[in-house]
Amino acid sequence: EIVLSQSPGTLSLSPGERATLSCRASESVTASYLAWFQQKPGQAPSLLIYGASSRATGIPDRFSGSGSGTDFTLTISRLEPEDSAVYYCQQYGSLPMTFGQGTKVEIK
């Protein structure tokens, strides 16, 4: 199975700053079938990015995804207080589908 490793484990930034989250795969992700999810405490996850770089419906343009092959990045260009959450990457090109362990974003 494809193992996804996310870094850093925790990111602590101030509002307005830029957040860069990394997701590295143990082997190439088929057709860039890589997604990012946001999960706030006590809530179900919600889709942010699919196909490595396409924003899901209703997602603000301060969220962007990039990458291909084995290296992918989620960028939040200007952090808002409501962006405090855990972010997961997930590959859906190969079975079993797998998730990274998550990056926690804290807003100072």
Add this chain to the structure above:
Amino acid sequence: EVQLVESGGGLVQPGRSLRLSCAASGFTFDDYAMHWVRQAPGKGLEWVSGISWRGDNIGYADSVKGRFTISRDNAKNSLYLQMNSLRTEDTAFYYCVKGSHIWLHSTLTFWGQGSRVTVSS
């Protein structure tokens, strides 16, 4: 409005069985693959199983293969997960998740609120 409502969770002893159900509404159910994803307390997300629109393409995580069975009834707009030989490590919130199209390899576009399963003696 898309809605996914899970039911059937609860407390069960190790080795016993449980069947989760997911009632879907607000979209054409048989136009989409469906999935189960779980999250153990305080832990990350784990894909459990997925099923294509007609149920002819199915996948499982290695951790549940041979013990869990996914199925769907398109006439009832419902998804199911039969969980047998439950283990303490199966304790988690189980989410019903809608795929982005008919095929199994689809992104996870909408999540239900989850059903808690606790396996303990």
